Amino acid sequence: MTVEVNLGDGGKAVEAVRNELVADGAPAALAAGDPGLWGPKARSEAEIRLGWLNLPLTSRELLPEITKLVEKAQAEGLDHVVLAGMGGSSLAPEVICATQDVPLTVLDTTDPHQVRRALAAPIERTLVVVSSKSGGTIETDSHRRIYEKAFRDAGLDPAEHMVIVTDPGSPLEQAAIEAGYQVVLADPNVGGRYSALSAFGLVPSALAGADVRSLLDEAAAVQPLLEGAEGNPGLDLGVLLGAHALHGRDKLVLRDAASDIIGLPDWIEQLIAESTGKEGKGILPVVGADAAEADDQYVVSIGPDGAAAVDGPLGAQFLVWEYATAVAGRVLGINPFDQPNVAESKENTTAILEESGDGPLPAGTPILTDGPVEVYGEVPGDPKNLADVLTWLLRAISERGYLAIMAYLDREAAFDAAPVGESSFEEMTETWAGADVATLRALLDYRTDHAVTFGWGPRFLHSTGQYHKGGPAAGVFLQITGAVTDDVEVPGRPYTLGRLQLAQALGDLRALASRGRPAVRLHLTDRVAGVRHLLSVAEEL
Structure with a gap:
């Protein structure tokens, strides 16, 4: 995993931010899950939102359960997988499945025409994954209700065609148990946009045919690098993001033209925009632009090419960008784990x-x-x-x-x-x-x-x-x-x-x-x- 950064005119400012973080022991503290890194106001939220740091290890406990779900779906001929989820519950699986070229229908919309497209697939071969930390998300709740009716209208038992991914103790878990649905519980100490390597990212991707074990292997391989001050791609990237924003370059142009990973900028967009855009501050990701045009913009490329580039496999990319976003939050003085607006x-x-x-x-x-x-x-x-x-x-x-x-x-x-x-x-x-x-x-x-x-x-x-x-x-x-x-x-x-x-x-x-x-x-x-x-x-x- 490499992060190649050409500091250019902002080199001294970026280096100063990096030196301050290293002097404060921030890299090791973050790797150890220190909830005090973002100040006293953020501490209570950070205490229950740092589980993503350990997902390359802890998510392996899900693999036997996921394997059984996949085998059951294959045995029953359920090969049209629909994911009903919003934000962090849908963006990572979409990237995973697109990159591994396996079909997944993502419903993160309330557009009736788009929902009808999904409903037009053979209902008897459809498996719906309902992903929501609480189940209260209005879009996902609507999708669940619509598909339950569609299955019943077709003479099918929804419990045989739906898998629920949610947090332990959530209202959705209780409702799913009462309805007889298969339930997979996610780590409650992981926020939605940091959940790519949790059950929210892995379950629908695996059911669609993706190799999710490899994602955990890729993330585990880069994890030791995130503990040190040197050769730490998450630190290098986080310093770049935070220092640029501090000095007025707060528009991050994301390019992936040379990458084998498909759609990662859309996932990064949510991670960074929702994590940093608060208290009148923030970093605005710009997806689809060819180049930075104004002096408040700069480009970071996904893949080997570019003055600032993040190159590495998808599982490692997920973990490095999450780490970098947390670092950028520290630099900007905001809580990267809440979403107050x-x-x-x-x-x-x-x-x-x-x-x-x-x-x-x-x-x-x-x-x-x-x-x-x-x-x-x-x-x-x-x-x-x-x-x-x-x-x-x-x-x-x-x-x-x-x-x-x-x-x-x-x-x-x-x-x-x-x-x-x-x-x-x-x-x-x-x-x-x-x-x-x-x-x-x-x-x-x-x-x-x-x-x-x-x-x-x-x-x-x-x-x-x-x-x-x-x-x-x-x-x-x-x-x-x-x-x-x-x-x-x-x-x-x-x-x-x-x-x-x-x-x-x-x-x-x-x-x-x-x-x-x-x-x-x-x-x-x-x-x-x-x-x-x-x-x-x-x-x-």
């Missing part, structure tokens, strides 16, 4: 649903309509069309600010534009990009030197959502919602997925508006035509 949007969502009852949600009135796109929000200067709105958003970014695009849509919809096998891979890729709302990030990034991020809602609420509200007050926000044409009922709840999805979007806008941050919502009255129109307007800016 995440609950705000959840509470707003609940309030909006309760306030609205059976009536329409408070979506407001559009200030203008441009083809299949309605515009909501306050945009000065009497905008005439969508181009005016996008131009204003780009100009509203402050000198050290950023633009965040947040899309509450089906993240797999673009694949409908070009069925696999009907044209060359290059042609399919081009067609998919032209139908993918995520392409908007690159189009707007091309037109500004400032950082532009993209997140799928409500997935990002468990990731950069903390940074948006708790980090530096420097964000400009573009939210995108879409008309629902094929909704999904949530059994036992007074809302559909489509209604919940819109309430989540409006709830997050309410949280941003309470901070006076520039925010616009675009609503696509026709999703396919709306994405096409939005991208064409952005291309012409």
Whole structure:
């Protein structure tokens, strides 16, 4: 495992931070699990959140249980594995399975169209892993209820098709036991975003066909390096992250072009943004950019190439980035284990649903309509069309600010534009990009030197959502919602997925508006035509 760092102009500042940490004995203290490293206010939280340091060893105790689950699923022909989980419960398994090229359907969405895609698979061959520390996560609870009904409607016993991963003593554990479900208990002393090597990362990945033992071996191989002051990749990386942020370079551009690992920046994004974005401080990960363009940005590459690069196998990467994030928290003087602002949007969502009852949600009135796109929000200067709105958003970014695009849509919809096998891979890729709302990030990034991020809602609420509200007050926000044409009922709840999805979007806008941050919502009255129109307007800016 290597971390190659070219300190450049910031070399002296970074070296000074490193020397201070070493003089304080921080590397050895962290490796030993000292909860006092982040100050007295963080101590009580840190005391119950450092179990991730030992997961390369302690998670091996799960392997016999996981092996039995895998053998049982194979014997029963359950080869379509669906993971219902949010944030730390879904991002690591997605990276693991993509890297090892095994199929896993991840449901970290409330978009009814995306959920229907998953439900369209042969239900008799489906195994659902419900992952949640408490079971109270509204998205995961909805998925569980929907699949329980789907299994019963098909004449199947949900207990034969569901595995529950949760913390000991959680409400979900009790409910699962009463329902006769298979339950795997995770380490309660590990927070969600640090749980890649825990049951939350290993169980769904193994059921999908991944070799999870190798992940633990890779992490165990690098673990001894994290105890010392020299040759410690976690320390080197953590110092780089923290020192840059202290000196105003707080936008971390993550690149993985030369890596065999697929999708790791999405996992890193949640780990760093949710861990550091609080008290007006933080590090904003930027996924998808080709290079740093402004002086508040720098690039770290996953793989062997780059001025600053983190090279090593996936299991080691997980542990090193977690260690580095904890170090960066120490440097910034924040608690890297809490998420004080995440609950705000959840509470707003609940309030909006309760306030609205059976009536329409408070979506407001559009200030203008441009083809299949309605515009909501306050945009000065009497905008005439969508181009005016996008131009204003780009100009509203402050000198050290950023633009965040947040899309509450089906993240797999673009694949409908070009069925696999009907044209060359290059042609399919081009067609998919032209139908993918995520392409908007690159189009707007091309037109500004400032950082532009993209997140799928409500997935990002468990990731950069903390940074948006708790980090530096420097964000400009573009939210995108879409008309629902094929909704999904949530059994036992007074809302559909489509209604919940819109309430989540409006709830997050309410949280941003309470901070006076520039925010616009675009609503696509026709999703396919709306994405096409939005991208064409952005291309012409």
